[in-house]
Amino acid sequence: MTPQEHIQPSGQEPLADKIIDRIEQEGVVPKPRWQFSATNQFFWVIWALSLVFAAAAAAAMIFALANAGWEFRSVTHDGFFSYLVDVLPVFWIAAMLVFVLLAYENLKRTKLGYRYPVRLIVGVGVIGSLVGGAALFAGGLGENVEENVGRHIPMYRPAVEAQRRFWVNPSKGLLGGEITQADPEYATFTVRTFDGGMWVVNGDELGNRDRDYLSDKRIIRIVGVPAIAATNTAEPPVFHACMVFPWEVRGHAAFAPGAAPTFSVFSPSAGNQAVRIPFEQRSTLCKGVRPYDTLIRMRVDDGR
């Protein structure tokens, strides 16, 4: 030790003695071990909870993405950017990242948390949340979180609700809702749209695939053209159907209370046997429907 490293001028009390004196005089005692252990466990618990919330946010994000109507984007939207703005689950992505960062902040405060690199903690947090979120989504919890939590978030519109709004736009040729009444061959059927409106749908020109969907599903989406405006408010307007697609909710919570849709029992009315129009006699109405070509391609890609 060099002379300048001594801090204690000669004649003064050694530091060790001073420390022991102060410990005695000030009654300093070591804090109990359980306090440190409890603090450490608290941070681990908050870390784990943060990851659970991050996984729940990821489940909601996956649910929103799975029900973003990707395959119908060119039908429901005019451009890709406007589609992204409408369907990107920004809130859930942000919520997941916030919880992952919260997990990181808490892990860092555990006893040896500083030893883990940021990239490792955040990377494991994000991947873990996505894997956990995928599992929750598969179990139907994504829908619960997305709808039940989303309902309480100002300005937030749940993904399925947003899709319903996209598909109640008859002037754009989009109609979605529940079939309430139909002829046996679906030449004419009635649809109650998601916003409660009633439409009589002309299905003369629908193909076999469309009719399969109509007989399989009670909730459908229809691409077509509004044909005849209602002459009075008592009569529903008429919609000319060009194509029918099923309405499906991916990651649907099978046991969620109130989540399962309730429909009136579908029973095609007897009589009025419709005669399907042969292909060569079909109108050209559907050719004018803007997304028609895209939809035809979807059918071709589907192999039917």
Added chain:
Amino acid sequence: MNAFTDERATDEEIVALALQKKEAFAVLVRRYEARLTRYMRRLGVFRTEDIEDLLQNVFLKAYRNLNAFDQALRFSSWIYRIAHNETMSFFRSRSVRPEGSMVPDGEEVLVEIPDLIDIQGETDKRLSGERLGKALYQLDAKYREIIILRYFEEREYSEISDILQIPVSSVGTLLSRAKKKLRTHYPTPPTV
């Protein structure tokens, strides 16, 4: 000789004893007093009174938190961490930055550091403590701390990780950057 005054006992054994008998803690104070004094000087605390106050705070805090000491660490890393944090709090509370970095001319590291940081132009391979002190002073605190811990205190990467509470991988990265910065700040010796 009492067990707690046995200077051959390891730090960890003395910690266990100090939890039973506070007098044993004096052994740890004696062991680390000089080392921590030197470390604080290198960090830039020059006044003897300030160092004494800081040392008292460090040892009292260590005693109060003795149950928090984790046997997964070395005691020296733990006490250095407390000393480091106290010194940084001292600078913050006084709203001052370190007044320099004291590197006495007698330091052995002055012979080795030109090779360690690849400083060109040092024909006699011996640096002046004053010039190195000035160069260190110009570094950001995070770079200065890591240079001091690695080359002056001769701490391993894992110990530096435990003292500064950063991942071991960050120690390597930070040290590499610190050496580059030190090279740029080190004044070129006047040509004769």
